[in-house]
Amino acid sequence: MAKKLLLFKAFLKKEFILFRRYLVNSIGGMLTIYVIFLLLLGSYRGLVGGGDHGDTVEQLVVGYVLWFFMLSTYQDVAYTLRREAKEGTLEQLYMSVHGFGWVMGAKAAAGFFVNSILVVILLRAVMVVTGSTLNIDLLSIVPITIFTLIGILGIGFTVGGLTLVFKRIESFTQMIQFALVALVAVDPQSVWWVRLLPGSYGASLVRRVMIGGAHLSNLGFWECAFFIVISLGHLGLGYGIYRLCERKAMSEGLLGHY
Amino acid sequence: MLKVESLQKTYPGRRGDPPVKAVDSVTFQVKEGELVGLLGPNGAGKTTIVKMICGLIRPDQGQVLINGFNMTSARSSALENISAVLEGNRNLYWRLTVRENLEFFAALKGKNPKTLTSDMEKYIDFFRLEEKINVEARKLSRGMQQKLSIAVAMIANSPILVLDEPTLGLDVQASNEIRVLLKRAVAEEGRTIILTTHDMSVVQDTCERAVIISDGRMIADDKVHNFLELFKAKVYQIRIRGHLTETQRLALLSMNEVAVESESHEGTVLSVRLEDPKILYDVFAVLGQENSFIESIDRQANNLERVFLEILRRSGGGGQETAVI
Numbered sequence: 001m002a003k004k005l006l007l008f009k010a011f012l013k014k015e016f017i018l019f020r021r022y023l024v025n026s027i028g029g030m031l032t033i034y035v036i037f038l039l040l041l042g043s044y045r046g047l048v049g050g051g052d053h054g055d056t057v058e059q060l061v062v063g064y065v066l067w068f069f070m071l072s073t074y075q076d077v078a079y080t081l082r083r084e085a086k087e088g089t090l091e092q093l094y095m096s097v098h099g100f101g102w103v104m105g106a107k108a109a110a111g112f113f114v115n116s117i118l119v120v121i122l123l124r125a126v127m128v129v130t131g132s133t134l135n136i137d138l139l140s141i142v143p144i145t146i147f148t149l150i151g152i153l154g155i156g157f158t159v160g161g162l163t164l165v166f167k168r169i170e171s172f173t174q175m176i177q178f179a180l181v182a183l184v185a186v187d188p189q190s191v192w193w194v195r196l197l198p199g200s201y202g203a204s205l206v207r208r209v210m211i212g213g214a215h216l217s218n219l220g221f222w223e224c225a226f227f228i229v230i231s232l233g234h235l236g237l238g239y240g241i242y243r244l245c246e247r248k249a250m251s252e253g254l255l256g257h258y
Numbered sequence: 259m260l261k262v263e264s265l266q267k268t269y270p271g272r273r274g275d276p277p278v279k280a281v282d283s284v285t286f287q288v289k290e291g292e293l294v295g296l297l298g299p300n301g302a303g304k305t306t307i308v309k310m311i312c313g314l315i316r317p318d319q320g321q322v323l324i325n326g327f328n329m330t331s332a333r334s335s336a337l338e339n340i341s342a343v344l345e346g347n348r349n350l351y352w353r354l355t356v357r358e359n360l361e362f363f364a365a366l367k368g369k370n371p372k373t374l375t376s377d378m379e380k381y382i383d384f385f386r387l388e389e390k391i392n393v394e395a396r397k398l399s400r401g402m403q404q405k406l407s408i409a410v411a412m413i414a415n416s417p418i419l420v421l422d423e424p425t426l427g428l429d430v431q432a433s434n435e436i437r438v439l440l441k442r443a444v445a446e447e448g449r450t451i452i453l454t455t456h457d458m459s460v461v462q463d464t465c466e467r468a469v470i471i472s473d474g475r476m477i478a479d480d481k482v483h484n485f486l487e488l489f490k491a492k493v494y495q496i497r498i499r500g501h502l503t504e505t506q507r508l509a510l511l512s513m514n515e516v517a518v519e520s521e522s523h524e525g526t527v528l529s530v531r532l533e534d535p536k537i538l539y540d541v542f543a544v545l546g547q548e549n550s551f552i553e554s555i556d557r558q559a560n561n562l563e564r565v566f567l568e569i570l571r572r573s574g575g576g577g578q579e580t581a582v583i
Contacts (some may be wrong), residue, residue, distance in 0.1 A: 003368045006365050006368070006370055007365055007366065007368075009365070010361070010362050010365035010366065010371075013358075013361075013362075014351070014354065014358070014362055017354065017358060018353060018354075021353065022353075087348055087351075087352070088344075088348035088349060089348060089349065089350070089351060091309075091312070091314050091342075091344055092342075092344075092349055092363065092366065093366065094313070094314055095312055095313065095314070095337055095340075095341070095342060096337070096366045096367065096368075097334050097337045097338045097366075097367055097368040098334075098366070098368065099333075099334060103366070247316070250314065250315055250316045251315075251316050252269060252270060253267075253269060253280075253306060253309065253315045255309075255314050255315070256314070256344070
């Protein structure tokens with residue numbers, strides 16, 4: 001396990017080095033995300049008129065921040081595979097003694113760590129600009145968010161695997177960004193099967209905590225267990241699809257090609 | 259030790275094309291501390307073999323054993339014993355510095371960069387990268403980048419190194435530097451190295467042994483010295499003014515020992531392998547029929563490139579036009 005920790009630290013260090021080395025670009029990326037939120041907020045207020053919109057603005061804040069977190073997590077896996085193949089380092093990652101699954105796990109964990117910092121900054125900034133108050137109960141929010149993102153990793157692995165085999169599928173991968181908006185937005189309380197979709201159930205639970213003021217203990221054992229099983233199921237399914245694609249890519253000699 | 263046993267690989271055909279047999283029952287081994295060249299013309303199957311050795315392509319049949327560990331069934335242990343620099347890849351993170359690349363790839367190979375301080379300094383010194391230690395890889399010269407790629411492959415102390423075209427695209431000085439470093443890696447550290455290259459002089463200069471691949475099959479495996487001895491023959495290069503006539507061409511090419519090396523408006527160059535001295539009289543007779551003007555006759559040194567082409571010619575794998583020793 002100590003070796004896996006080394007791997008995580010190596011990815012984490014790399015993430016921070018690149019963030020610092022290309023600081024202007026990094027800050028530019030964060031500002032873009034922030035400005036997009038302001039535009040969304042402005043458009044929303046323009047559509048519904050002025051006044052107090054209560055929970056709706058808070059829904060927008062939580063939904064947007066969650067979407068950003070899910071998108072970053074998805075891209076950390078799906079885009080990493082494409083970028084590494086393009087840059088000619090994917091095969092070196094495959095030759096790691098840790099196994100490629102662990103390599104991507106460490107990369108995703110390092111990405112989660114960095115993204116968490118960005119999300120906290122973003123959340124704080126949008127809360128200030130909207131004047132919204134949210135229940136920041138970390139003991140409830142952190143585990144729910146982690147399992148929500150674990151489910152999203154499944155999508156990342158699926159798309160990453162398909163990229164290995166089919167290569168240029170950018171239009172498809174970009175579509176996923178918009179699909180994630182829908183996954184965050186839909187309400188699993190109104191349509192039961194929405195709970196089975198990656199990210200949706202977790203997003204509704206985060207909303208219940210942050211907007212509804214609920215605590216993890218209020219959610220109930222079976223609800224939490226169902227949520228965890230669904231999330232792990234998505235990861236397992238995504239990773240399984242990825243392994244099938246990887247097997248095909250390794251069998252046909254497509255691994256490092258892009 | 260690296261053992262390649264009965265490797266076979268057939269790629270499925272695409273869009274209705276028939277399947278392509280890339281590697282057909284290739285078997286060879288590389289002993290500890292050996293530097294072996296894997297040679298073959300384009301499309302011979304070298305890269306497929308290299309990638310199967312590295313566990314990046316799954317063989318249809320056969321196995322690769324890295325210090326006794328099967329690359330398929332004991333992948334992790336096998337990968338602890340092998341590192342590679344693959345052709346056509348950067349093998350490095352261009353936005354990381356020399357030191358950061360060394361540290362990152364050491365961790366990827368399961369080594370703690372902090373415990374590798376002395377190794378890090380050793381390889382920085384070995385590859386003469388001291389002055390560039392804090393420079394991003396993308397800002398290095400092509401030769402420096404290649405040296406860093408090899409340093410990155412060596413930093414984890416894997417006993418076996420696979421280098422796919424390590425001197426491709428390098429200038430003469432950088433290529434020579436890489437050759438010296440490879441020889442030192444074997445002599446001073448006992449590394450086992452297998453390299454592929456198109457540059458026969460690299461193999462002749464650095465490798466003890468060469469394995470020659472053509473059309474996916476292994477057609478020769480011997481010491482470089484033995485190859486040169488086996489095909490040792492006097493070769494003469496005859497330069498004539500102008501072009502050959504069609505009659506001359508047919509007559510000369512009917513002789514196994516003769517090849518047309520080049521033909522242009524400046525003149526024609528023939529190579530004649532002097533296994534039997536009588537052949538020179540036959541060549542002169544053909545040239546004399548049309549009063550061809552002989553500008554020079556030079557004796558050529560035997561080299562691995564000629565040996566390689568001759569082996570390919572004899573195996574029927576190509577190189578017929580110019581294969582002469």
